[in-house]
Amino acid sequence: MQRAIAILDSGVGGLTVVKEVMRQLPRExxxxxxxxxxxxxxxxxxxxxxxFTRQIVDYLLQFGPKMIVIACNTATAVALQEVRKSVSxxxxxxxxxxxxxxxxxxxxxxxxxxxxxxxxxxxxxxxxLQEISPQxxxxxxxxxxxxxxxxxGLFNGEEVRKEIGCVLELFRKQPMxxxxxxxxxxxxxxxVIGEVMGPEVSLINSAEExxxxxxxxxxxxGQLALTGEQPIHQFFCSGDPKLFQRIAQSWLEEQxxxxxxxxxxxxxx
Amino acid sequence: MQRAIAILDSGVGGLTVVKEVMRQLPRExxxxxxxxxxxxxxxxxxxxxxxFTRQIVDYLLQFGPKMIVIACNTATAVALQEVRKSVSxxxxxxxxxxxxxxxxxxxxxxxxxxxxxxxxxxxxxxxxLQEISPQxxxxxxxxxxxxxxxxxGLFNGEEVRKEIGCVLELFRKQPMxxxxxxxxxxxxxxxVIGEVMGPEVSLINSAEExxxxxxxxxxxxGQLALTGEQPIHQFFCSGDPKLFQRIAQSWLEEQxxxxxxxxxxxxxx
Numbered sequence: 001m002q003r004a005i006a007i008l009d010s011g012v013g014g015l016t017v018v019k020e021v022m023r024q025l026p027r028e029x030x031x032x033x034x035x036x037x038x039x040x041x042x043x044x045x046x047x048x049x050x051x052f053t054r055q056i057v058d059y060l061l062q063f064g065p066k067m068i069v070i071a072c073n074t075a076t077a078v079a080l081q082e083v084r085k086s087v088s089x090x091x092x093x094x095x096x097x098x099x100x101x102x103x104x105x106x107x108x109x110x111x112x113x114x115x116x117x118x119x120x121x122x123x124x125x126x127x128x129l130q131e132i133s134p135q136x137x138x139x140x141x142x143x144x145x146x147x148x149x150x151x152x153g154l155f156n157g158e159e160v161r162k163e164i165g166c167v168l169e170l171f172r173k174q175p176m177x178x179x180x181x182x183x184x185x186x187x188x189x190x191x192v193i194g195e196v197m198g199p200e201v202s203l204i205n206s207a208e209e210x211x212x213x214x215x216x217x218x219x220x221x222g223q224l225a226l227t228g229e230q231p232i233h234q235f236f237c238s239g240d241p242k243l244f245q246r247i248a249q250s251w252l253e254e255q256x257x258x259x260x261x262x263x264x265x266x267x268x269x
Numbered sequence: 270m271q272r273a274i275a276i277l278d279s280g281v282g283g284l285t286v287v288k289e290v291m292r293q294l295p296r297e298x299x300x301x302x303x304x305x306x307x308x309x310x311x312x313x314x315x316x317x318x319x320x321f322t323r324q325i326v327d328y329l330l331q332f333g334p335k336m337i338v339i340a341c342n343t344a345t346a347v348a349l350q351e352v353r354k355s356v357s358x359x360x361x362x363x364x365x366x367x368x369x370x371x372x373x374x375x376x377x378x379x380x381x382x383x384x385x386x387x388x389x390x391x392x393x394x395x396x397x398l399q400e401i402s403p404q405x406x407x408x409x410x411x412x413x414x415x416x417x418x419x420x421x422g423l424f425n426g427e428e429v430r431k432e433i434g435c436v437l438e439l440f441r442k443q444p445m446x447x448x449x450x451x452x453x454x455x456x457x458x459x460x461v462i463g464e465v466m467g468p469e470v471s472l473i474n475s476a477e478e479x480x481x482x483x484x485x486x487x488x489x490x491g492q493l494a495l496t497g498e499q500p501i502h503q504f505f506c507s508g509d510p511k512l513f514q515r516i517a518q519s520w521l522e523e524q525x526x527x528x529x530x531x532x533x534x535x536x537x538x
């Protein structure tokens with residue numbers, strides 16, 4: 001049986017990675033876990049995010065995945081190294097793929113990053129960018145309200161335009177030539193963010209880039225699914241399965257089945 | 270001492286990969302081998318290209334590199350698997366990075382590829398693209414004269430424009446939305462190729478994409494150079510070192526030292 005790629009997120013944001021894996025690696029089977037009962041992770045303490053991430057990884061390991069993808073920037077920022085140490089399969093985060101693309105894309109060496117408070121506070125993008133390319137200048141901004149828009153299913157329209165325009169008003173005047181969407185929720189809002197930032201700024205979609213790195217890593221370890229039937233993906237969420245299903249089906253443009261998971265109190269802490 | 274990334278090519282084409290590694294991974298030390306005495310590889314038999322590639326890899330192994338990059342599409346097409354079997358460090362070719370980027374970039378699923386006769390005849394791009402994404406339609410064209418332009422140091426100007434316009438005249442009317450520059454020499458000609466193909470077609474530069482995959486692979490095996498002094502690169506070529514140096518310095522925009530290598534007859538066959 002084909003081993004799956006396990007993808008996890010605090011909620012529906014990681015579905016942007018799912019969509020890209022489905023598009024770029026149509027032969028791969030995906031198991032997704034969205035922790036919608038405890039979203040957003042952005043404002044939580046690092047300790048809490050690490051604990052939540054480990055719980056989900058433990059849950060996903062029962063399926064014997066060939067790779068674990070932490071499709072949440074906040075969780076990648078604080079839990080990637082921990083999870084890497086504790087499992088034997090490759091663990092991919094969403095920060096380095098975006099950082100590498102920014103390094104490839106920028107001509108001025110000035111890179112913008114937007115993300116949740118947790119991601120921005122962690123300095124994980126600065127670290128990833130400057131560790132690889134020390135001369136890179138990084139401008140960053142926390143945009144906490146963007147996740148809430150997406151988790152409510154709002155991707156465009158007047159309210160979204162107003163909120164994004166207001167949050168990015170000063171930031172868009174900074175001299176960057178590319179902007180990392182440093183939260184997997186943000187590609188849902190990419191059209192509006194792109195309009196606000198203007199055509200001079202290339203948007204870097206972590207989801208697209210993460211799917212591409214998944215392809216690279218599986219390919220180099222000889223683990224790409226190169227044959228086989230149309231895979232059947234599995235979706236789990238810890239919150240309202242109906243809302244999750246509605247957002248997922250609209251984003252992925254296909255019918256999916258969602259299995260609700262209830263965290264037991266004894267497992268929460 | 271820092272272990273280098275060893276990069277090899279049939280001539281000066283692989284310098285496009287060198288330039289991108291220097292830009293995207295400024296801390297990495299590079300050892301380059303350009304087989305300018307035996308360029309071009311494009312029209313040669315597979316057996317001969319495999320033999321030449323193995324000779325260069327054997328030469329480079331004395332430096333204890335942490336990775337070998339076959340920065341030549343022709344050699345990647347026919348020798349990558351062989352070389353991978355025979356060495357213990359990761360071996361990166363230039364075909365899959367371009368293929369993966371095409372899959373990420375295309376919205377229509379129709380991808381163009383230009384390369385040498387050897388690369389196009391091998392069908393290596395079709396295979397790489399369709400093995401990952403079976404629905405991809407691939408249109409390919411051999412452009413053997415492009416390498417000769419570059420090895421003569423001609424990157425633009427009237428002669429170049431005329432030759433490229435003529436070769437691509439029919440091909441540019443095909444319905445692709447991205448075009449893989451499937452030869453490491455072609456980024457030297459990217460400006461003119463871009464003009465001829467028009468703004469609707471995204472050019473995919475294997476050199477940029479290969480440097481980015483080198484970053485991904487070294488990062489995932491914990492082998493990125495994350496500290497250290499400005500690296501001093503080393504360049505070897507088997508043909509005229511003066512012409513090589515002139516082209517390399519103009520392309521890399523820095524002074525380099527070239528060590529000429531003479532193939533002994535007993536080593537040739």
